[in-house]
Amino acid sequence: xxxxxxxxxxxxxxxxxxxxxxxxxxxxxxxxxxxxxxxxxxxxxxxxxxxxxxxxxxxxxxxxxxxxxxxxxxxxxxxxxxxxxxxxxxxxxxxxxxxxxxxxxxxxxxxxxxxxxxxxxxxxxxxxxxxxxxxxxxxxxxxxxxxxxxxxxxxxxxxxxxxxxxxxxxxxxxxxxxxxxxxxxxxxx
Amino acid sequence: xxxxxxxxxxxxxxxxxxxxxxxxxxxxxxxxxxxxxxxxxxxxxxxxxxxxxxxxxxxxxxxxxxxxxxxxxxxxxxxxxxxxxxxxxxxxxxxxxxxxxxxxxxxxxxxxxxxxxxxxxxxxxxxxxxxxxxxxxxxxxxxxxxxxxxxxxxxxxxxxxxxx
Numbered sequence: 001x002x003x004x005x006x007x008x009x010x011x012x013x014x015x016x017x018x019x020x021x022x023x024x025x026x027x028x029x030x031x032x033x034x035x036x037x038x039x040x041x042x043x044x045x046x047x048x049x050x051x052x053x054x055x056x057x058x059x060x061x062x063x064x065x066x067x068x069x070x071x072x073x074x075x076x077x078x079x080x081x082x083x084x085x086x087x088x089x090x091x092x093x094x095x096x097x098x099x100x101x102x103x104x105x106x107x108x109x110x111x112x113x114x115x116x117x118x119x120x121x122x123x124x125x126x127x128x129x130x131x132x133x134x135x136x137x138x139x140x141x142x143x144x145x146x147x148x149x150x151x152x153x154x155x156x157x158x159x160x161x162x163x164x165x166x167x168x169x170x171x172x173x174x175x176x177x178x179x180x181x182x183x184x185x186x187x188x189x
Numbered sequence: 190x191x192x193x194x195x196x197x198x199x200x201x202x203x204x205x206x207x208x209x210x211x212x213x214x215x216x217x218x219x220x221x222x223x224x225x226x227x228x229x230x231x232x233x234x235x236x237x238x239x240x241x242x243x244x245x246x247x248x249x250x251x252x253x254x255x256x257x258x259x260x261x262x263x264x265x266x267x268x269x270x271x272x273x274x275x276x277x278x279x280x281x282x283x284x285x286x287x288x289x290x291x292x293x294x295x296x297x298x299x300x301x302x303x304x305x306x307x308x309x310x311x312x313x314x315x316x317x318x319x320x321x322x323x324x325x326x327x328x329x330x331x332x333x334x335x336x337x338x339x340x341x342x343x344x345x346x347x348x349x350x351x352x353x
Contacts, residue, residue, distance in 0.1 A: 002197050021228035023221055030217055035201065038208050048207050055208075056216055063223045120200075127200050146199040178203045 003032060011072045018066040026063070036076075036120070037083060043119040044087055046185035057086040080119075123181065130180040138173045145170060325350065 006014065017025035037058060041051035061082040069075035131139055144150045152170075156163045313321070315329055318339070326342040341347050 002194070002201065021224055021231065023224055026220060026224055027217070030220070034213065034216075035204070035208070039200075039204060042204065042207060051207065052212065056219065059216060059220045060223055063220060063227060123200060123204075124196060127196065127203065131199075142199060146202075147193075147195050149195065174199075174203045175206060178206060181203070 005072045006032070008071050011069055011075050015066065015075060016068045018062075019068055029062070033076075033079065037079060039123055040080060040119040041083055041087065042182065043122050043185060044084060046182070046187075046189040048182055050087070050090065054083065054086040054090045057089060058083045061086060126181045126184055127177070130177055130184070133180070134173070134177065138169075138176070141166075141169060142173055142177070321352070323350075323352065 014025055014028060018029060038051060038055055041054050041058070042048065045051045045054060058079075062079065065082070069078065131142065134142070141155070144155055145152070152163050152166050156166045159166070318329070319327065325346050327346070328340045328342065329337050330340055331337045
C-alpha cells in the first residue's frame with residue numbers, strides 16, 4: 001500500500017541524510033519514490049521499456065545532485081525535472097542519427113509535453129477509463145478483489161473454481177489492463 | 190479524480206509488472222554503489238583539501254617565523270650593479286721606444302789605482318808600540334806565532350784617547 005506523503009520535517013531530514021550520503025536514507029527514498037517515479041516516467045514516455053531505461057539515470061542524478069529540500073512538493077518537482085532530463089538524454093542517445101535540429105525540436109517537444117506533477121492522476125484517469133472498457137466478467141473480477149476487498153478464497157468459492165485459478169485470472173486481467181493503459185499513453189505521444 | 194486507496198492499490202498492482210523484482214533490486218544496488226563511491230570521493234577530497242590547507246598554514250608559519258636576514262631578497266627587488274667604461278683620460282698607457290736610452294762613457298769615470306810597490310804603512314816593534322801609548326797601561330797578548338792582541342788594562346782607554 002502507498003504511504004502518505006512525508007511531512008515537511010520528514011522530507012527535510014530524509015533529503016539532508018541523502019545529501020550526506022546516508023545509504024539507509026536512500027533505501028527509504030526507494031521505498032517512497034521508486035514506483036512513483038516509474039509511474040511518472042511511464043506517463044512521460046508512454047513506453048514501458050523507455051521508462052525503465054530512464055529510471056536508472058534518474059536515480060543516479062538524484063545521487064549526484066542530492067540536496068536538502070524543505071517540502072515534499074518541491075522535492076517531487078525536483079525529481080520530475082531530473083526524470084524529464086533523463087528521458088531527454090535517453091532519447092538523444094537512442095536517436096544519434098537525427099540532426100541537431102531534430103534533436104533540438106525533440107527536446108523542445110519533451111519540455112513542452114512535460115506532464116504536470118500529478119502523473120498519478122493521469123494514470124488514474126486511464127485506469128478508470130480502461131477498467132470501464134474491460135469485458136464485464138473481467139471488470140467485475142477486479143472490482144470484487146480491489147474495490148469490494150473480497151478475499152480470493154471467497155471469489156473462488158462463489159465462482160466454483162480454485163484460488164490459484166482466480167489468481168491466474170487476476171494476473172491476466174491486470175496485465176491486459178496495463179497494456180491498454182500503456183497503449184493509450186503511447187498513442188498520446 | 191478518485192483518490193480511493195483501493196484504486197491506488199489496483200493501479201500499483203497493474204503497473205507492478207513494469208518493474209520486476211530483479212530490476213528493482215539491481216537498480217537499488219547500483220544506486221547504493223554510486224552513493225558509496227560519492228561518499229568515498231567526498232571523503233578523499235576533504236582529506237586532500239585539509240592536507241593542502243595544513244601545508245599552506247605550515248608554509249606561512251615557516252615564513253613568518255624565519256629570521257629576516259635568512260630571507261632571500263625577492264625577485265621584485267634585485268641588487269643590480271651597473272658599470273660603464275672608464276674615461277680615456279684616466280687610462281695609463283705605454284708606448285714602445287718612447288723613453289731615451291742613457292749610455293755611459295768610459296772617459297767620464299775617474300779611475301783610482303793603487304801601487305803595490307809604494308809602502309803606505311810602517312812596521313813598528315813592540316817597544317815602539319808601547320811608546321805610542323804614552324804610558325797608558327796595556328799588554329800585548331800573543332795568540333799565535335803571527336797573531337797578537339793589544340789589550341788596554343784601563344777599560345776607558347778602549348774607546349780611544351788623545352795622542353801627543
